[in-house]
Amino acid sequence: MRYRSGMSTQFNAVHGAMQAWVDQEILAGASCALLAGGEVVDRHCTGWADKEAGVALREDHLFRVFSNTKLVTSVAFMQLVEQGRLALDAPLENYLPALGRRRVLRPGATRLDDSEPARRSITVRHLLCHSSGLSYGFLDPGSLIYQAYSASRVMHADSSLEGLIEALAPLPLTFHPGEQWEYSIASDVLARVVEVASGLRFDRYLAQAVFAPLGMVDTYFVIPPEKHERLTAYYAGASRGDPTAPGLRRLAGSPFPGAYLTPVARYSGGGGLVSTLADMVALLRSLLPASPTALLRPDTVADMMRNQLPPGVSIGFPTVGAVPGKGYGLGGAVTLQPGAGDPPASTGEFEWGGIAGTQWWINPRHNIAGVLMAQRQMGFWNPYTFEFKRLAYQALLA
Numbered sequence: 001m002r003y004r005s006g007m008s009t010q011f012n013a014v015h016g017a018m019q020a021w022v023d024q025e026i027l028a029g030a031s032c033a034l035l036a037g038g039e040v041v042d043r044h045c046t047g048w049a050d051k052e053a054g055v056a057l058r059e060d061h062l063f064r065v066f067s068n069t070k071l072v073t074s075v076a077f078m079q080l081v082e083q084g085r086l087a088l089d090a091p092l093e094n095y096l097p098a099l100g101r102r103r104v105l106r107p108g109a110t111r112l113d114d115s116e117p118a119r120r121s122i123t124v125r126h127l128l129c130h131s132s133g134l135s136y137g138f139l140d141p142g143s144l145i146y147q148a149y150s151a152s153r154v155m156h157a158d159s160s161l162e163g164l165i166e167a168l169a170p171l172p173l174t175f176h177p178g179e180q181w182e183y184s185i186a187s188d189v190l191a192r193v194v195e196v197a198s199g200l201r202f203d204r205y206l207a208q209a210v211f212a213p214l215g216m217v218d219t220y221f222v223i224p225p226e227k228h229e230r231l232t233a234y235y236a237g238a239s240r241g242d243p244t245a246p247g248l249r250r251l252a253g254s255p256f257p258g259a260y261l262t263p264v265a266r267y268s269g270g271g272g273l274v275s276t277l278a279d280m281v282a283l284l285r286s287l288l289p290a291s292p293t294a295l296l297r298p299d300t301v302a303d304m305m306r307n308q309l310p311p312g313v314s315i316g317f318p319t320v321g322a323v324p325g326k327g328y329g330l331g332g333a334v335t336l337q338p339g340a341g342d343p344p345a346s347t348g349e350f351e352w353g354g355i356a357g358t359q360w361w362i363n364p365r366h367n368i369a370g371v372l373m374a375q376r377q378m379g380f381w382n383p384y385t386f387e388f389k390r391l392a393y394q395a396l397l398a
Contacts, residue, residue, distance in 0.1 A: 022047035029057035066354030073269035074331025091121035098169040127186040128330040129308040133173025134184040140318040161192040191269025216279040236377040304330040305350040341386040343393035
């Protein structure tokens, strides 16, 4: 299959769909871009950066990208692997001794001490593909591990990455490393490993080794004062249960008061960045085949986009269940078999996004990529993201 470009009406359906989601008050605004063969063949911006103030969304507005940060962290990590400063299958305790000799909760455990020794060490590969046995906790708020993470303040931005490791050290894993998949704090642990291996604070390493080479001039953990006005407003749906119900309510002080505007102790490798449409495009372009801006070797990128999970294991979430046909690579999900919401041609796609409604995807088989930027809480894998991708594939592929 070949992509098409240069047709003035080629992307009208994509643009119309995004406008419709704004008109229905599912989104306040949306920016999107599509790439083919390394070329940006379409970009579109619609709606509002601040609906109440009547500020139209521009391409230079800053978005809370949350888990888009994980792709940046994975690229940084793989740079250090290529340099021989890290090894994918080395035990994690080689770099973080406090996370050696793990214990694992027994099935059905109701106490943290109802655990057994881990069958093997966590490796950095396990961290990259979320098969380490670590958790996020908040995705399953009734669980024992959620209570433990909350009590130990694992998720709080007021502790450094080094403090995170100290908090995790006494806590058990939820499963034996390498045997299951659970979305987790692992990318923040990776950020600490980057600090140990590079000798630089995580934000400084990213600025020097990733952002500067790619010209990502608007990607930050803390936005400079002169750019504060470019941060978009953040919204949630009017209905907590129906993602297609019209209506938006503005969120203030989320995920915490002063987020992205004032200094923080933790530079979260799993969700701490803000970025723009242009900067995300620069990152995706660097990962497309034969990219002139590549930060990594082609074989490294191919490994990142290859499923790393054991046979029979797929990704899944407590409120959703297993997602058949989706594996996980070194920094994003891998489509092994397109599901009902996927474009039929999406086999081999590498993808992920953020909880506030940002989404990125790369299909190396077709040499295409897309990015969608929005600010709606619990927006990742919302119906609008599926429609965007479906229409984008239709427009890009002949």
